[in-house]
Amino acid sequence: MLIGGGVQEVRAVEFAQRLGYRVVVTDRSPDAPCMAVADESFVIDGKDIEGLVSRARNLHADGGLHGVFTLTELVTSVAAVTEALELPGASVAGAVICQDKGLAKQEWLRQSIETPAGGVVRSRDEATAVFSSLSGRAIIKPVEGFGAIGVAALHTIDDVDRYFASIADAPDRAWVVEELVQGASHDVNGLFDGEGLFYPQGIADRQFVPDTFAEHQVHAPTRLADHQQGALYDLLRRSAAAFGIDSGPVKGDAILVDGTFTMLEIAPRLHGPKMSLYALPESGQDYWADFLSVITGGPVVGTPDLPTKYFLSNSIPAPPGIITEITGVEEVRGWDGIVDVMLFRGVGDMVAPTVNSTDVVGYVLTATDARETSEELITRSLGQISVKVER
Numbered sequence: 001m002l003i004g005g006g007v008q009e010v011r012a013v014e015f016a017q018r019l020g021y022r023v024v025v026t027d028r029s030p031d032a033p034c035m036a037v038a039d040e041s042f043v044i045d046g047k048d049i050e051g052l053v054s055r056a057r058n059l060h061a062d063g064g065l066h067g068v069f070t071l072t073e074l075v076t077s078v079a080a081v082t083e084a085l086e087l088p089g090a091s092v093a094g095a096v097i098c099q100d101k102g103l104a105k106q107e108w109l110r111q112s113i114e115t116p117a118g119g120v121v122r123s124r125d126e127a128t129a130v131f132s133s134l135s136g137r138a139i140i141k142p143v144e145g146f147g148a149i150g151v152a153a154l155h156t157i158d159d160v161d162r163y164f165a166s167i168a169d170a171p172d173r174a175w176v177v178e179e180l181v182q183g184a185s186h187d188v189n190g191l192f193d194g195e196g197l198f199y200p201q202g203i204a205d206r207q208f209v210p211d212t213f214a215e216h217q218v219h220a221p222t223r224l225a226d227h228q229q230g231a232l233y234d235l236l237r238r239s240a241a242a243f244g245i246d247s248g249p250v251k252g253d254a255i256l257v258d259g260t261f262t263m264l265e266i267a268p269r270l271h272g273p274k275m276s277l278y279a280l281p282e283s284g285q286d287y288w289a290d291f292l293s294v295i296t297g298g299p300v301v302g303t304p305d306l307p308t309k310y311f312l313s314n315s316i317p318a319p320p321g322i323i324t325e326i327t328g329v330e331e332v333r334g335w336d337g338i339v340d341v342m343l344f345r346g347v348g349d350m351v352a353p354t355v356n357s358t359d360v361v362g363y364v365l366t367a368t369d370a371r372e373t374s375e376e377l378i379t380r381s382l383g384q385i386s387v388k389v390e391r
Contacts, residue, residue, distance in 0.1 A: 001026065001056060001065055001081070004046050004072040005034025008273035008342070012071060013037050015277070015288045021296075024059060026052060046074040049081075056081045067296035069249070071276065073146045075099065075268050082248075088194060088295050089248040090268035097243045098267045101176045102143035104243070108263070111242045114235060115263050118178025124164040130177040131160055137180040142173065148213035148356035153180060181264075183257035186222065187271050189249065189280075189287070190236045193294050196246040198237045201270070201287045202280040203229055209315060213356045216315050219371075220279035221307040224256075232261050239263045248295055274313055274342075274363065282339055282367035284308035309367045311339075312374035314382065316362040318351045321389030323361075328384040332364065337377045339365040341385070351389055361387055 002012060005027035013023045013034050025038035028045040035041040044051045059065035068081045068089065075095045082089030090098075097103045102120035109115065117134060120143065121127040131138050131154055140163055141151040152163050154177070167173075185208065189201035203222040208215060222229065236252040245268055252266040270276040270291065280287065284307040290300045329341050343362040345351060352359045364381045366374045 001059070001068045002034065002038075003027075003052065003068065003070040003074050003077055003081075005032040005038065005041070006072070007033040008277070009034050009071055010037055011273065011277040015281075016292055019289055019292060021292060022064070024065065026055070046070070046072070046077055049077055052077055052081050053084045056085055060085050067292070069291075069295055070269055071272055072269075073099065073267070079268065088297055090245045090250075094240075094243045094245040095268050098245075098265070100143050101141060101145075101265060102174050104265065105176050105178065107242055108239065113239050113242050113263060114261060115239075116179040116181050118176055120174055121177050122174050124160060127160050127164065127175065127177050128157060131157065134177075134179050137182075138177055139180045140175050140177050142175055149358060151213050151356060181255045181257055181262050183255045183262075186224065186232060186254050186256060186261075187218075187275050188232050188236050188252045188254060189270050189276060190233060190240070190251070191249050191287070191290060191294055191300070192240070192246050193300050194247070194297065198233075199290065199300050200229070200233045201249070201290065202275075202285050203232060204271075204275045204279045204311075209354055209360075212354050214315065214354050214360055215274075215357045218274055218279050218311070218313045220275070220283040220311040221285065228256070228261075232256075235261050235263055236266065239266050240268075249291060274365070278339060278365055279311045279313065282309060282365075283311040309369060310371045310374050311365070311367045312371070312378060313363045313365045314378045315360045316341075316343075316364060316382065316385055316387065318345075318361045318387035319389055319391070320351050320353050321391040323347050323349050323351060323387060324390050325386070325388040327386045327388075332381045332384050335377070335381070337366050337368040337373065338381065339367050341365070341381075345387075351387070 001024045005025040016023045022039040025034040025041045026044040030043045068078050070078050079090050079092045079095035119130045138154040185206040187204045191199045191201045205219040207217040240250045249270050251271040253264045255262045293301050345361045366377045368374045
């Protein structure tokens with residue numbers, strides 16, 4: 001069962017079907033893109049745990065459900081279903097800690113896991129106190145959220161005041177204020193089998209649009225040296241173990257600074273579609289057979305081939321305003337080396353100033369024989385694709 005059937009998850013359904021699995025998709029929208037390709041589908045909100053468990057129990061009783069996963073933030077729903085049906089996966093408690101950045105921060109600091117210094121705050125005064133205890137560069141983020149929504153950099157006390165002035169109508173909330181760690185960003189996937197043994201499942205390198213929290217580029221295979229990859233996988237394993245996670249998938253976002261990795265956050269799932277469905281498989285690192293086998297109670301079935309191509313994705317730039325025209329996309333999709341052009345906005349949609357990843361209009365995805373070739377193809381593509389707006 002796949003919980004959450006958006007356009008980016010269509011490839012996950014196709015991968016599973018290609019490997020011989022039947023896929024049930026649930027989504028709150030009857031028009032979700034995965035509904036058309038799933039073997040069976042049900043309209044259930046991804047946060048309706050009672051509805052999901054009920055449907056899953058009925059499927060399981062009929063002998064038709066053996067594993068559950070998501071590629072979105074709905075990991076607590078997945079954990080509730082797998083726990084209720086005694087299927088492989090993280091516990092509800094572990095999933096909740098992952099989703100609550102405050103609980104995660106407190107647990108990692110308690111267990112001396114490498115993570116930025118900081119603390120949980122519930123007011124401007126508490127945020128000011130934590131900010132003052134740090135090095136003068138910090139970020140503030142809601143304890144719950146995704147896509148860097150609500151995340152802001154703090155450089156002065158005035159920044160703290162401005163942040164809380166902008167959310168004056170948001171009572172009873174909590175945030176994490178932590179040291180702003182600047183370095184090379186890396187996404188990492190891992191997998192615990194039925195015996196609790198940990199297996200590496202791929203690393204990709206990530207860059208952000210300057211001065212924002214919006215993803216700009218993803219590179220695969222990683223340029224990390226073998227010993228660095230080993231250190232990152234070990235940090236992911238320890239970070240998950242700190243939350244009691246020892247079954248199923250786990251993904252992490254980490255920063256490398258001066259030879260040391262720092263973990264920002266983890267979740268009991270694979271990284272989102274761009275990494276797990278495109279970057280890794282397109283560069284010759286296809287771990288999907290392992291992943292699907294383990295979440296359905298089977299063993300790790302083998303390791304992927306060595307990287308054969310260089311994957312590079314790049315955000316599509318667009319000025320703020322209402323989109324009036326998008327051209328060049330279909331032509332670029334037909335070029336050799338283009339994996340896809342993802343669009344998250346269309347004519348009539350608003351383009352906001354870029355602050356986080358939810359503001360990005362789309363991405364160009366490439367896979368070629370060399371980094372230089374992918375970079376050249378990205379440059380050509382961005383010269384061909386035009387997003388016109390009315391300010």
